[in-house]
Amino acid sequence: MARPRTPLLNRDRIVAAALALVDAEGLEAVSTRRLAAALGVSGPSLYNHVATKDELIDAVVDAVLGEVDLSMFPDPDWRAALAAWARSYRAALAAHPRIVPALAQSRGHRPNALRLADAVFGGLVSAGWPRREATRVGALMRYFITGSALGSFAASFPADATVYAADYPHLSEAHLLAERQQEIDESAFTTGLEALLDGLELRLTRCR
Template structure:
């Protein structure tokens, strides 16, 4: 029997093609017709794997979340600062690699397996390290807000590279025109500054929590 001209479809192949399409052209480009053309198949054949476009989008989102490293939370319980730092960096890295999907990724986990694995690993790691369940929940939410906020857009790219825009009226912005060309350095530096400040603050909060428990 002759081999098929195109490789057989699989969920993994469809999702990978969908992620590549969205990364290249944005979420609006994702349609079953366009995706079928990219894969060299007929549109109806996609429905054998995904009943609806929403189901496909869910799989795309969960695929991206699967890129987030969670191995740091498998370390023996007790340590939380270094895992929290490493996880936040990996999380942001996955978002920055797929900027077109960030607004959709910001939605709650719903039933997405990888999203729930992230929530489970972070919450469990924090509780095992000694945080109360309430505090662990708030820290997980706080870090998620921070990571997504840092990935939603570029601070540095918002400044035009025309020096004349800032001359005269904005005496403290004499070098603002240089920010755009230093976008990655500025944005990553801002993320690291905020991340370490957050964790430093949490260290103090953790110590106060411990003293409070000792007093009671």
């Protein structure tokens, strides 16, 4: 039998299949057996492209980070650039929320993560931020963005009004939050982002 012109299996296909599993069922769903079944191959053939599960998860995380727009850097208007980047970063994580916990566990080389860090740091420095401060700002923004993507504030409140009546008098309308989940979560992110940027403008003034 002639060999197929296009390989049946490659690293990109494996990463895409793993990301689909994570999106559907979470990080725990990723296994050699599940991936092999999804790709229609034998389990051992996966190891020709990805050596360990940790390496695979790193690759999946990096694929998601590759969706973040970095085209706004460099820009002398660092505030506008940082805001546009933050929204793009959050959108990428919101599209794949179950991958967010793995962001905190970097075990290997993530090229897109390094490109992201390089673009943000370089953009801030070129706009006038001291290098030490630019490092802190990059870390701060990552904490804020990933934290906002971990879950929904609005969705954490039960929709049953009787839950709050007796013991939580200040939450008398909390049962209405769930039905406005997207609006509340988006506006909370915008409020936080604007507050951070306002504070950073003051900090940069003091640094100069």
